[in-house]
Amino acid sequence: MSQSKNPDFSILMVDDELPWLRSLGMTLEGPGGFTNLISCSDSREVPELFEQHDIGLVLLDLTMPHISGEELLRRINEEYPDVQVIILSGMNQLETAVGCMRLGAFDYFVKTVEEDRLLDGIRRAVRMVELQRENQAIRRRLFKKQLEHPEVFAPLVTRDAAMLAIFGYLESVSASRQPLLILGESGVGKELVARAAHQLGGGDGPLVSVNVAGLDDNVFADTLFGHRRGAFTGADRERPGMIERASGGTLFLDEIGDLSAASQVKLLRLLQEGEYYPLGSDSPCQLQARVICATHHDLAEMVRERSFRKDLYYRLHAHQVNIPPLRERKEDLPLLLQHFLESAAAELEKPVPTAPPELISLLNTYSFPGNIRELQAMVHDAVSQHPGGVLSCDVFQRRIGDARQTGGLVPARNPFTVLDDLPTLAEAGDLLVDAALERAGNNQTLAARLLGISQPALSKRLKQRREHA
Numbered sequence: 001m002s003q004s005k006n007p008d009f010s011i012l013m014v015d016d017e018l019p020w021l022r023s024l025g026m027t028l029e030g031p032g033g034f035t036n037l038i039s040c041s042d043s044r045e046v047p048e049l050f051e052q053h054d055i056g057l058v059l060l061d062l063t064m065p066h067i068s069g070e071e072l073l074r075r076i077n078e079e080y081p082d083v084q085v086i087i088l089s090g091m092n093q094l095e096t097a098v099g100c101m102r103l104g105a106f107d108y109f110v111k112t113v114e115e116d117r118l119l120d121g122i123r124r125a126v127r128m129v130e131l132q133r134e135n136q137a138i139r140r141r142l143f144k145k146q147l148e149h150p151e152v153f154a155p156l157v158t159r160d161a162a163m164l165a166i167f168g169y170l171e172s173v174s175a176s177r178q179p180l181l182i183l184g185e186s187g188v189g190k191e192l193v194a195r196a197a198h199q200l201g202g203g204d205g206p207l208v209s210v211n212v213a214g215l216d217d218n219v220f221a222d223t224l225f226g227h228r229r230g231a232f233t234g235a236d237r238e239r240p241g242m243i244e245r246a247s248g249g250t251l252f253l254d255e256i257g258d259l260s261a262a263s264q265v266k267l268l269r270l271l272q273e274g275e276y277y278p279l280g281s282d283s284p285c286q287l288q289a290r291v292i293c294a295t296h297h298d299l300a301e302m303v304r305e306r307s308f309r310k311d312l313y314y315r316l317h318a319h320q321v322n323i324p325p326l327r328e329r330k331e332d333l334p335l336l337l338q339h340f341l342e343s344a345a346a347e348l349e350k351p352v353p354t355a356p357p358e359l360i361s362l363l364n365t366y367s368f369p370g371n372i373r374e375l376q377a378m379v380h381d382a383v384s385q386h387p388g389g390v391l392s393c394d395v396f397q398r399r400i401g402d403a404r405q406t407g408g409l410v411p412a413r414n415p416f417t418v419l420d421d422l423p424t425l426a427e428a429g430d431l432l433v434d435a436a437l438e439r440a441g442n443n444q445t446l447a448a449r450l451l452g453i454s455q456p457a458l459s460k461r462l463k464q465r466r467e468h469a
């Protein structure tokens with residue numbers, strides 16, 4: 001399952017010269033690595049073949065008895081506008097080539113063209129058809145809105161609209177052989193998303209995860225590509241790489257933003273060519289796995305800073321999802337809290353504690369820089385210290401307090417810089433009190449803590465305000 005080879009659709013080769021058809025088929029199957037091929041030496045059979053097969057690309061001769069290549073090109077364009085056609089002609093005539101392109105051909109090659117150039121052109125056309133099909137699938141999904149495989153997403157607890165849209169998108173691109181890039185802060189659930197994408201891929205092979213952060217280039221190459229016996233001192237046995245282990249499944253490269261510059265080149269080559277050389281081997285192996293990459297870094301920014309290769313970034317981000325941080329999907333807090341209370345209780349073999357109503361208000365005031373992993377750890381800690389009955393907020397308050405001391409607050413901004421007229425000190429104070437109460441769900445104890453004053457002081461202030469209103 002490499003980049004543009006073995007597409008889900010068929011490639012139809014139409015030419016009346018049987019020897020040419022055979023040699024073209026061998027080129028496509030051998031060096032090209034394509035498998036889904038149909039040969040046709042009688043142009044009259046083409047319409048029927050279209051009815052019988054899911055054809056995405058046609059390699060078409062021009063000069064043929066019965067129906068000419070030009071006529072077929074015209075018909076295909078009219079009846080199957082999503083099918084791409086490459087003309088393979090014996091004639092090296094500019095006018096004919098221009099005419100064919102005007103009729104909608106994707107490309108035009110003379111039969112004497114070098115094999116590499118022809119294969120490159122075919123790969124480009126295959127990729128174009130794949131992208132068109134994926135776009136259509138995404139559009140269909142937007143209209144449908146319902147997930148086809150909700151069970152795959154069961155481990156991802158959410159009701160957030162952005163997350164559900166990501167699930168729909170993952171279903172739409174699940175058949176694609178292009179890499180998938182998963183972005184998002186640490187602890188947002190990128191690995192869980194990768195697992196879901198792997199399951200959707202439907203292959204029989206495993207999900208093989210490699211954390212590439214901190215791997216030097218040699219270790220990276222050895223881990224991914226494997227080695228032959230004797231490839232280097234100490235290589236006393238052949239060892240398959242992770243790519244081979246992931247055959248028919250998914251290779252998940254985590255922390256891709258931390259990949260060294262030399263390894264970025266190796267990964268780019270792997271994705272571009274769909275093949276690799278185990279260390280100490282002269283014969284290439286095919287990449288037979290879908291590649292999923294994840295990072296908490298801002299790759300686009302890294303490209304601007306030149307610490308991540310632009311060409312690799314463009315290869316990777318054909319399909320991309322950006323998992324929102326927990327602070328942007330706070331409506332998930334009650335669901336996640338309950339989920340983690342249950343899982344922590346099961347793990348610690350305790351009854352599931354009841355969460356007090358003010359706990360959600362407290363959690364709502366916090367920015368969760370460590371995202372869902374941080375919430376999970378807090379809940380686990382609280383349940384492990386919990387004697388029974390209603391859960392205490394103390395553990396949460398302590399952890400949130402500690403995290404705030406070390407910078408876990410929503411980044412401080414100065415809201416006054418955007419105002420033309422500054423409010424008075426009293427007005428600003430009132431606005432601040434209102435904002436704190438709103439964040440704390442009207443819980444005065446919590447709001448007072450946010451404001452850095454005592455609860456009686458807040459209560460007094462509110463009372464004075466009511467009296468002066």
Ligand SMILES: Nc1ncnc2c1ncn2[C@@H]1O[C@H](COP(=O)(O)OP(=O)(O)OP(=O)(O)O)[C@@H](O)[C@H]1O
Pocket residue numbers: 155156157158184185186187188189190191192193254295296339372373376
């Ligand atoms: N939506 C969710 N529902 C339930 N559990 C979740 C959800 N998202 C994440 N988790 C849990 O939170 C923890 C962190 O998730 P995960 O390891 O997938 O995050 P990540 O984004 O890959 O983190 P990192 O960037 O640090 O590798 C895991 O234990 C995971 O099971």
